[in-house]
Amino acid sequence: MIINQIAVFLENRSGRICEFARVLKDANINIQTMNIADTSEYGILRAITDDNEKAIRVLKENGFNTASTDLIGFQVADKPGEMHKVLQLLDQEKINISYLYSYAQVGSNTAAILLKVDSPDLAIRLLTHNGVKSF
Amino acid sequence: MTKYFNPKMECMAKEEKYLLQSERLRIVVKRVFENVKWYREKMLNIGVYPEDINTIDDIEKLPFTEKHDLRDNYPFGSFAVPKKQIVRVHASSGTTGKLTVVGYTKKDIEDWAECCARGLYSVGAGEDSTIHIAYGYGLFTGGLGMHYGGELIGATVVPASSGNTPRQIMLINDFSADTLCCTPSYAIHMAEEALKLGLNPKNFPLKYGIFGAEPWSEEMRRQIQELYSLKAYDIYGLSEISGPGVATECEHQCGPHVQDDFFYPEIIDSVTEKQVKNGEKGELVFTTLSKEGMPLIRYRTRDISSIISEPCACGRTSVRLSKITGRYDDMMIVRGVNVFPSQIESALVGCDSQVSSKFMVVLNRVNNLDTMDIEVELLPGVAFDEIKSVQLLTQKVHSVVTSAIGVSANIKLVSNGTFKYIEGEKVKKVKDNRKI
Numbered sequence: 001m002i003i004n005q006i007a008v009f010l011e012n013r014s015g016r017i018c019e020f021a022r023v024l025k026d027a028n029i030n031i032q033t034m035n036i037a038d039t040s041e042y043g044i045l046r047a048i049t050d051d052n053e054k055a056i057r058v059l060k061e062n063g064f065n066t067a068s069t070d071l072i073g074f075q076v077a078d079k080p081g082e083m084h085k086v087l088q089l090l091d092q093e094k095i096n097i098s099y100l101y102s103y104a105q106v107g108s109n110t111a112a113i114l115l116k117v118d119s120p121d122l123a124i125r126l127l128t129h130n131g132v133k134s135f
Numbered sequence: 136m137t138k139y140f141n142p143k144m145e146c147m148a149k150e151e152k153y154l155l156q157s158e159r160l161r162i163v164v165k166r167v168f169e170n171v172k173w174y175r176e177k178m179l180n181i182g183v184y185p186e187d188i189n190t191i192d193d194i195e196k197l198p199f200t201e202k203h204d205l206r207d208n209y210p211f212g213s214f215a216v217p218k219k220q221i222v223r224v225h226a227s228s229g230t231t232g233k234l235t236v237v238g239y240t241k242k243d244i245e246d247w248a249e250c251c252a253r254g255l256y257s258v259g260a261g262e263d264s265t266i267h268i269a270y271g272y273g274l275f276t277g278g279l280g281m282h283y284g285g286e287l288i289g290a291t292v293v294p295a296s297s298g299n300t301p302r303q304i305m306l307i308n309d310f311s312a313d314t315l316c317c318t319p320s321y322a323i324h325m326a327e328e329a330l331k332l333g334l335n336p337k338n339f340p341l342k343y344g345i346f347g348a349e350p351w352s353e354e355m356r357r358q359i360q361e362l363y364s365l366k367a368y369d370i371y372g373l374s375e376i377s378g379p380g381v382a383t384e385c386e387h388q389c390g391p392h393v394q395d396d397f398f399y400p401e402i403i404d405s406v407t408e409k410q411v412k413n414g415e416k417g418e419l420v421f422t423t424l425s426k427e428g429m430p431l432i433r434y435r436t437r438d439i440s441s442i443i444s445e446p447c448a449c450g451r452t453s454v455r456l457s458k459i460t461g462r463y464d465d466m467m468i469v470r471g472v473n474v475f476p477s478q479i480e481s482a483l484v485g486c487d488s489q490v491s492s493k494f495m496v497v498l499n500r501v502n503n504l505d506t507m508d509i510e511v512e513l514l515p516g517v518a519f520d521e522i523k524s525v526q527l528l529t530q531k532v533h534s535v536v537t538s539a540i541g542v543s544a545n546i547k548l549v550s551n552g553t554f555k556y557i558e559g560e561k562v563k564k565v566k567d568n569r570k571i
Contacts, residue, residue, distance in 0.1 A: 007520030009513065011549040037522055041547050044519060060331075060515065063552035067518030098521055116520070 001124075001134040003073040003114060004052045008045045009065040010036075020045060020064065027058040033114070035101055046101075048114075071114045072124055073135030078104050078111045086113060089130055095123050140256040140288065141249065144396050145451045152452065156399055157190040159424035164188045164197065167430050170215040173208055174200065174432065191399060194422060195410060200434045202235060205375065210236045213429050221428050226274045227374045234274075237374050238428040244283065246425060247377045250394045251284020254383025257392065257449065258343045258368045260314045262289035267312035267341075269321060270348065271297040276378030277348055281316045284380060290314070297321075300328045304339075311340045315365065316379075319346040319355050320562060323492065326362040331515055341365040347372060347379055349562065350438075350459045352481035355492065356388075371456060375434055376421045382456050390443050390455035397425055400454065401433070402442055405463055416441045418463060419456070437463040439475075467498060467565060470505045472542040476564045479509060482539035487531055489517040493554045496544075500569040507544040509536060515551045 270277030347370035372379035382391035461475030
């Protein structure tokens with residue numbers, strides 16, 4: 001399934017991440033996932049919220065360069081070998097992964113995997129065909 | 136059809152202009168010699184007297200005036216008339232803290248207004264125009280200078296001054312302004328803000344943009360003309376000489392026409408202090424030919440330009456200035472290479488549709504080596520979710536900027552809105568942290 005994500009460019013300046021969170025708080029938007037890819041001079045913060053459209057609007061108004069990106073999401077059992085199974089399937093079809101993040105879903109014995117790949121439609125068909133549950 | 140505000144002066148034959156300039160120079164030198172103690176001492180030091188000055192060609196015999204002369208004689212030591220004849224003062228702030236003060240008599244204000252009026256006519260504005268002035272009003276000469284020029288031609292003047300961009304956008308549209316006066320960087324900023332508000336600046340009623348108070352490039356002119364439906368004209372001026380309107384472009388956009396019956400320009404080599412050959416680049420020097428309050432002889436502007444003496448298609452006989460390409464004061468020496476902020480700015484304008492021309496240079500010295508970081512603002516709406524896209528853009532900006540300035544700089548992209556350009560004011564674009 002396609003899952004929308006926001007991505008924010010953050011130059012390396014103290015207080016920028018906190019400012020990001022403040023803007024969402026003031027707009028009463030809930031952050032569901034958030035992670036940062038960092039370099040020495042800037043980072044890209046990626047997040048999923050309960051209202052991405054509104055989040056992008058308020059972030060832009062507050063001077064954040066913000067992108068909207070579609071990811072694909074899957075749910076697997078929270079046990080050894082599950083990540084490998086997904087990656088191996090993608091590898092066999094030579095589907096490139098730009099980035100990936102995953103988290104365990106507390107209390108349900110399942111884990112979520114979110115990916116950005118170069119051919120999302122093919123990846124969804126391939127994984128669901130092989131019994132990986134779409135998110 | 137070309138309209139002249141003062142055809143007699145603007146289209147005067149060269150020989151006649153020469154005689155007029157010579158006569159005015161004789162008078163102004165005498166007045167300064169008699170009334171300004173520090174300049175008289177400069178002349179006496181090199182043994183030059185007013186009677187040595189006969190024609191405008193004798194100007195080279197005269198000593199220069201520099202900004203520090205004005206600061207050293209703060210506040211009123213450079214005035215050539217008793218203070219009761221001064222009807223207005225302006226002042227510009229300097230990086231050293233002390234203000235440079237200028238004083239005007241009633242006639243000086245009238246002459247200055249005429250210069251601005253001639254400039255407004257030369258771009259096409261007239262009595263039916265509505266002129267929106269977004270230069271700061273106050274001690275800065277930008278606002279009031281154009282204001283008086285606008286009133287003199289009988290136009291409707293909107294003294295918007297600086298600040299509150301959404302309100303400026305509203306006023307321009309609601310009052311149907313056809314003429315906009317501000318800094319070129321503010322014109323771009325205002326267009327970006329309008330786009331953020333969902334308004335297309337192309338639909339604004341503006342026809343003429345008169346931009347100055349900072350160096351700008353042909354690339355910026357193109358960018359402004361693409362953003363708006365107006366033609367962008369260059370205006371030159373500085374408070375020491377009077378203010379905006381010392382020189383303004385005509386409809387042909389081929390370099391500002393100097394009001395050379397009022398101000399005599401020279402280009403000198405800033406090191407040898409000799410006049411350069413006709414048409415060569417160097418430091419722009421001005422002599423005020425008819426000012427009463429604070430006449431200045433051979434004032435070194437620190438601006439870099441050249442003089443174009445070929446006749447212009449508009450019929451005006453005045454000399455023109457080539458685009459000011461930088462200021463000696465802004466010049467950075469980075470690892471032995473001379474770099475001007477204006478070079479970086481024009482490289483950025485033509486570089487990529489994802490970056491703006493707003494930037495900040497940060498210079499440091501690490502292990503006796505200069506480092507140059509250039510922080511470049513992204514345009515609004517530009518976004519990334521992958522590091523590699525940022526890297527690609529950074530590399531592109533790096534290669535364009537480096538080839539423009541001839542020295543390698545570390546490019547750091549920053550979010551849109553990082554640099555708060557204060558409307559109507561000159562922008563600081565360099566932070567030099569080097570301890571030399």
